[in-house]
Structures are given as structure tokens and as C-alpha cells.
Amino acid sequence: MAGLAALLRCGAHGRGPLLRRQMQEIRYVERSYASKPTLNEVVIASATRTPIGSFLGCLSSLPATKLGSIAIQGAIEKAGIPKEEVKEAYMGNVLQGGEGQAPTRQAVLGAGCDGGRWDGEHVQRSLRNEQRGNTIRRGKA
Template sequence: MSDGDVVLVAAARTPFGSFGGALREASVAALAAVAIRSTMERSGLKESDVDELVLGVNFPGSDRSIARQAALRAGLPPEGVSYTVDRACCSSLAALALASRGVRSGDTDVVLAGGAENLSAVPFFLDGLRWGHRLGDVRMADQLVIACPHTGVPRAIQASDEAALHGVGRSEQDGWALRSQQRCSEAVARGLFDEEITPVRSPEGTPRPY
């Protein structure tokens, strides 16, 4: 292997939880820390070996510096570098690309990279109330009603317009979605995800293996 080559040494992820399910109280940083610790154990690396943590997060909620929190929770040295990346749905892939770029440029040798999210933990927002509200209704904004932050157009409408533009009909979309769910269920039943998943203990104390 020559200088600048990039290799993936180990990987781990937490289970997929249902919306509002057993993991709804878990913070994004806490879930990320579980995956980080598991990856470190699988890799055989020491915490001091890690030069950088890059974490893609699309919905930080009311929190901030998610990567920094996750790094400290996972036991990485406090003097280490960590930063959070937001590139919407591509945040995790952007984090991996940045990690690869750092290794190839020679800036880093060992980087942890990935993504973290907990949509169940996204709060409602009361914009503009810091300075009071004299008259009229108070509106709570829900980040999960996803729309383009620049144009305000709902993502569902954007997706529909793109599908129409490229001639992708509803039946094709439904068929693809059904096939995806069937393949996922089959993979779970066959244990194909067992190796990559690290269990998370819910606040109620019940292990959640998937």
C-alpha cells in the first residue's frame, strides 16, 4: 500500500429504530458514540490513534457540535479534531469524502467518519419568541415537514416534479419501494446485517438488536 491510499478498517452502526419507538429519547451524540466505540473495538485501534472524527448530521435539532459531543462520549482524546457536516441527505457520504480527502492529502492518517441521526428526537421550534409575542397566534415549526430551506417548496413536491420530468411513474416508484422493503426483510431474516449492527440498550433497558 502506497502513501495516500485509503482503506476501510472497520465499521459499525446502531439499529434502525421506529419513529417514536424505544430509542426516541436517545440523543444523536449518544447514538453516534455507540457506533464509534464499537468501530474502535472492531478495528483494534487505540483512541489516541484517531486523528479526526467527521460526522454527517442533517437534523441536529436544538443541539450543536454533535461530532464533538460524540467524540468525548466515545472516549476520544479531548485534544482531537472533530467536526459536523451538513449536506442534507448526502451528509454521511460527504463526511466519508472529507475523511478520504484528508488521508490522501497527508493531513491525517486515521479518521473516523460516518453519520448520525434520530428523527424521533427532533423538537418543535418557536421562532421569534425570544423578544416576546404581543398579538396573534404562536406557530410551532416542525423540521420534519421537510421543505427546501431556500425556496420553501416541500420536498415531496420537488420529488414529484423530478419524477414527472424524467418519466418515472407512480407504479414504478411503488414497485421499487416494495422491492426494497422485501429485500431488507429477507436480509434481516437471514442475519446479513448482524455483523454490522451493534446493539443499543434503550432507556427502558431492553436491548434493540435491529
């Protein structure tokens, strides 16, 4: 990279524009172990959240995975893409006790994004479990 950058400084000696274009292409190529590098296209098509309920309120009968499925379906509808195009799903869940194993997987399956594909190309799922005290100040609550 340093060698190409040094050659870019040669200006209008004939190589400058070509090398500049090659440098731009190199910046957008994904580094991988594949024999041929490919472009990495990442698109966040949509994002939604589940409704916020109160303790033992009207949402207490629905498990978090069902609420997650509804949110995923809403995000897909809002993005206007087919379910087959969903490649990754990220969800956050603070208290997942009693929700079973892999609540994100359950929500993705409940939304119909991963069903019927048995060829190894399943939707990648990730769950973030983070608890913050943003609304509760210690010592003053």
C-alpha cells in the first residue's frame, strides 16, 4: 500500500490516474481467504423495536420471542424486501430467563425467515444481552 501511495505522487506521468483508480478499488475489497476477493455489500434495510409494556400488563402473556417475531416481520415489511433476502438478524434482550435457548433464532424462525432452507445457508443470528442503569441513578432511586 505504501508503494502504491508513493507511485500516486508521480502526478501526470501517465501512471497517476490508473494507480489512483486501483487504490480506490483496493479500499473497497474485502480481505478474505478466498482465491478471488469480492466486494463487501452491507445494507441495513430496516430496524424496529418491540412495544414497551408494563409489569403484568397486556403484553405479559406474549413471550419475548413472539414479540421479536412481530418486530422482525414489521422490519421486513417496512424495508419492502422478500424474507429470503434477510441474511443476518441482530436482537437485544435484557432478561431472557424463561425464554428458552437461542431467543433470536426462535424469533427469526417465527418471522418465517429461515424456514425450509436446509442447504446450510441459514440466517446468521446474534443476541446482545446488555443491562444498563441509564434510567436509575445509584443512590438516588
